[in-house]
Amino acid sequence: MNPALLEALARLPRPLLVALDVDGVLAPIVNDPWKARVAPETQATLRTLLAHRDYRVALITGRAADSLALVIDLPEAFRAVEHGRRIAPPGEDFPPYAPSEAQQEALDRFWAWAQEKQPLGVLVERKPAAAAIHVRELAAKDEAAATALLAEAATLGRSLGLHLREGRALCEVEIEVGEKRKALDEIFARSEARSLIFIGDDLTDFPAIERAVDLGGLGIFVRSTERPQGPEKASFILDDLDQVAHLLSSLRAP
Numbered sequence: 001m002n003p004a005l006l007e008a009l010a011r012l013p014r015p016l017l018v019a020l021d022v023d024g025v026l027a028p029i030v031n032d033p034w035k036a037r038v039a040p041e042t043q044a045t046l047r048t049l050l051a052h053r054d055y056r057v058a059l060i061t062g063r064a065a066d067s068l069a070l071v072i073d074l075p076e077a078f079r080a081v082e083h084g085r086r087i088a089p090p091g092e093d094f095p096p097y098a099p100s101e102a103q104q105e106a107l108d109r110f111w112a113w114a115q116e117k118q119p120l121g122v123l124v125e126r127k128p129a130a131a132a133i134h135v136r137e138l139a140a141k142d143e144a145a146a147t148a149l150l151a152e153a154a155t156l157g158r159s160l161g162l163h164l165r166e167g168r169a170l171c172e173v174e175i176e177v178g179e180k181r182k183a184l185d186e187i188f189a190r191s192e193a194r195s196l197i198f199i200g201d202d203l204t205d206f207p208a209i210e211r212a213v214d215l216g217g218l219g220i221f222v223r224s225t226e227r228p229q230g231p232e233k234a235s236f237i238l239d240d241l242d243q244v245a246h247l248l249s250s251l252r253a254p
Contacts, residue, residue, distance in 0.1 A: 001246050005236045008218055009197070009251065014054035017193035018046075018251070019078075019184055019212070022061040024201035025222050025244055027071050029168065031137045032123060033063075038072040045248045050076045050090075055251065056191040060084060060180050062167070062204060064127040065094050078191065082127055083165065083204055084183025085176060089190065097128045103175040106160040107131055110173050113156055117149060130165075132172035139169055167202050168226045181207035188215065199244060206231040220247075 023029055027036040049055040058078035061068055065081045065088075080087045081094065088094045099107070107130070114124040114133045121141065123134040133153050139146035150171045157164050157173035165172040180200070188196050198205075198212035201222040209219035210233040221230030222238045230237060238244055 001243065001250060002236060005218075005220075005247070006250060008235065009247070012197070012217060013194040015056055015191070015193045016054060016251070017056045017058060017188055017191050017196035017217075018049060018248070019058040019060055019187065019196060019198040019208070020244075021180075021200040021202070021205050022059055022063060022068065022071055024168070024224060024227075025199050025241065026059075028241060029136075029224070029226075031134075031140075033125065033134060034067065034070065034123075036071050039245070042245050042248065043072060043074065045245070046074060046077065049248070049251060050074075056193050058184075058187045058191070060183050060187070060198070060208065062165075062172070062178075064125075064130075067125070067127075078187045080180070080183035080187065082130060083174075083178030084180045085129060085174075085178030087183055087186060099129060099175050103129075106162055107173070107175055110153075110157060110160055110162060114153070120145070120149065122146075122149065129176055129178075130172055130174040132170050134170045136169035165204065167204055168224075179207065180204060181211045184208045184211055199238070199247075202227055209234050 020026055026038045026042055030036050046057050050057050060080040062083045063081055068081055076090050086094045111131045121138045125132040135146040135149055153171040154164055162173035163177045196212055196217040198208045199220040200209050209231050212219040213233050213235055218235040220236050221234040
């Protein structure tokens with residue numbers, strides 16, 4: 001672990017908000033997102049932090065609430081799902097979401113199209129206010145076909161008046177845009193922490209990484225072969241999930 005990173009962590013005032021993306025940070029990226037899991041050792045480390053008065057923990061993910069619960073069981077933490085669209089404080093449920101009839105119809109039309117593409121070897125994911133198509137498995141066999149399918153998804157989403165979000169081997173459309181940066185702001189205020197870190201690995205995390213820096217904390221990027229370059233303002237770069245786990249286990253009260 002980078003000694004400069006450990007020193008920077010030690011200097012941050014406590015209570016410290018430890019805010020984390022999930023996939024690519026705590027759980028490995030896999031072809032089937034429903035099979036991703038956070039290692040038991042990492043979950044145990046996060047629970048140890050939650051039990052300490054000097055730490056707050058937040059999970060800020062693009063996943064829906066039910067999907068997040070499969071990957072990591074941590075209801076004691078702040079949880080922001082659907083890229084920050086809905087936030088649940090520790091021990092509480094998520095607020096409901098009720099789209100308009102027109103919004104629901106647009107999302108249903110995209111969903112029907114996405115389901116038709118499953119025989120090509122893609123995965124589709126439905127959320128209360130969004131839908132996504134994952135092409136990692138298809139890309140491994142035919143990268144050109146995967147690229148073309150993502151472009152088709154983007155064109156359809158725009159034509160339906162949905163908001164487009166592109167990530168690592170996926171295209172997602174949303175009724176309303178969720179912003180991890182705004183979720184980080186809200187959780188930081190509600191947590192009553194004095195400082196924060198945010199760790200992310202993809203384009204959707206860049207604004208939150210930079211926001212953590214703007215707030216006087218640390219914005220940390222986890223690079224990968226799919227996303228080797230992070231935001232310019234990132235405080236530090238990590239190489240893999242093992243380094244994230246090491247960072248979390250190194251946190252101690254000052």
